[in-house]
Amino acid sequence: MRKIRLRPYIRSFSFRVGLAIFVAMSALLLGQRVLIYQQTIDTALEDVQLIIDAHKEEMDEEVELHGISYLEKSLNTISEGIRDKHLYMLLRRQSVLTGNLVEWPAISMAGKEYAEVTIQQKDEDVPLHLLVSVSEYPQGAALLVGYDLERVDAMRDGFVDLIINNFLLSFAISLFISTFIVWLLVRYFRGFNQACNMVMNGNIDYRIHTYGTNDEFDKLANNINRMLDWIKSLLFAFKDSSNAIAHDMRTPLSRLRLELRALAERPLLNEETRLAVAEHVGKVDELIAMFENILNIAKAETRTATELFERVDFRQLVKDAIDFYQPIYEDKHLQLILKLPDQPMILRGDKQLLGQAVVNLIDNACKYTPEHGTIDVRLTEIYPAVTLVVADNGAGIPKDFLEKAKERFFRLDESRNTSGHGLGLSLVNAVAGLHQGNLVLEDNDPGLKATFMIQSESR
């Protein structure tokens, strides 16, 4: 059986709104109906009381006019079934009972005008439930006038039905209302969510649809849209300025390099100076490479750099990068375990940035793995995710620094004499982000395991 996961539903805003409306509706409807119910029962009881009072008064008058004996006689006729069959009367006179009840009920009327009693009649299955009142006469005589509460009891019995009824009704109403509200909200929130996703994925021109109602949601949507306009203008300003920086920095650096080269060519220079100058040319090159890397990272991080996206065979790309480093594995006697799929792996992406990312991962692995070490490269695709794992058993990165290693200019040990500026993994991370993926660094114990995941249809 399929396990239904409830948690996401319970957590959803729609569910909570529905539940809140349901609880509120139930409480409201129930309260209202209990009130009406109470009033109805009270009115019914009052009616019974009026009937009892009317009969009592009549009997009192008869006693006053004709005496108790006359009442006794007339009660005998009542007991034979005339008048109202819901009406019961019983006269007690020196332990003689006259009327249509078999016994005098054990009740104390202390201070009360009416009391409810239950009396078992001789030839009836169901006991009688009566509202009674008692008139006292001289010489210990007393008259009990009762009226059965059949109708009132029926009303009282209807209470459970009423609760269920109420529950169903409020459920139906709240379902209707909450569905409507949720539909309304979802319509907006879906738009908001979609816009956020689109923009985060580099679709900077996407805007939330507004309905022109000028309600709170439309206002919010308009505000978010205005914010997106602003972000877009910042992004463009950033692109412009980084292009300008690239141009303004590269030109003088390039000129500096030309001058250094010209200097090295001078005939009177001794060999030592010549070498020193050549070394500085190398430093300028490094500076330019670093600069290029920073701009590339920044560009990839904006996630809008998708104009160069094309169809790329990622398997071939990984293969080429692996082949390219062949001389290093041989030189360092590294064992390479390579698992590539049999079929080409076509995806949409920036070929050069992807190539650089893969080269950086392999370059890192080669750099930090000692001689006779092992490098494990695996490429898998579980559509739409493409995953490249590059694991080595070299020095690795301490656990506390695994996250930091993705930041710019992070270098584990400044004194360690390896080339690079701590930009390699940070570029890999930015490139993964540009392709809607991520880079996960883990301890391979020993060594580093880098998992580079991207989406094959990220654009």
Place this chain on the structure above:
Amino acid sequence: MRILVVEDDEGHAQFVTQGLKQAGHNVDRAKDGMDGLFLATEEKYEVMVVDRMLPKLDGLAIIETLRKSGNKTPVLVLSSLSKVEERVKGLRAGGDDYLAKPFEFEELLARVEALARRTTPEQSERTKLVVGELEMNLLTREVMREGVLIELQPKEFQLLEFLMRREGQVVTRTMLLEGVWDFHFSPNTNLIDAQMSKVRMKVDKPFKKALIRTIKGAGYKISAKD
């Protein structure tokens, strides 16, 4: 060879024109986009070197204008803008090759000369490449030298093919990276030398005469002549 250099930066312009003149070329230089376009349309050049960002008229605009008027002179675009993106833009505008600043003069020279050769009949239709005793069959992908079959890995084959198609020309490491691997960034270029030495081990080592030569400060060249 007549070459037009359109470059506004004095330092770079001097460096490029002097270098090209020393290599035996006839060089004209334009200081801005308008002059460049004027010279390019009035005179006849075999290759043009055009900077991307120029006063008055943008480098890419010059190329686009020339291409629209049917001028097919090969153009090498120079730029100090970010490499990969600009390369695509330059090529889309009708440029034939792209070089990012800073560059080695040898790199520029090799590319300019390669561009000039491209105007001679297209080589892609050929099924066989021959350099001296070395023969490469492009259909069967077999390489023979002096009647001996040489076994090459796919990438080694591509490296050799790239060189043989440019017989007698200097091929730089960057050109190899771009042409064989399609890497338009600069990974460890020493690896190119290591890859190249494997090719030479197979193609030259067992034989008397070396066909592939290292050109100091530039790259490699394959030639049957000494």
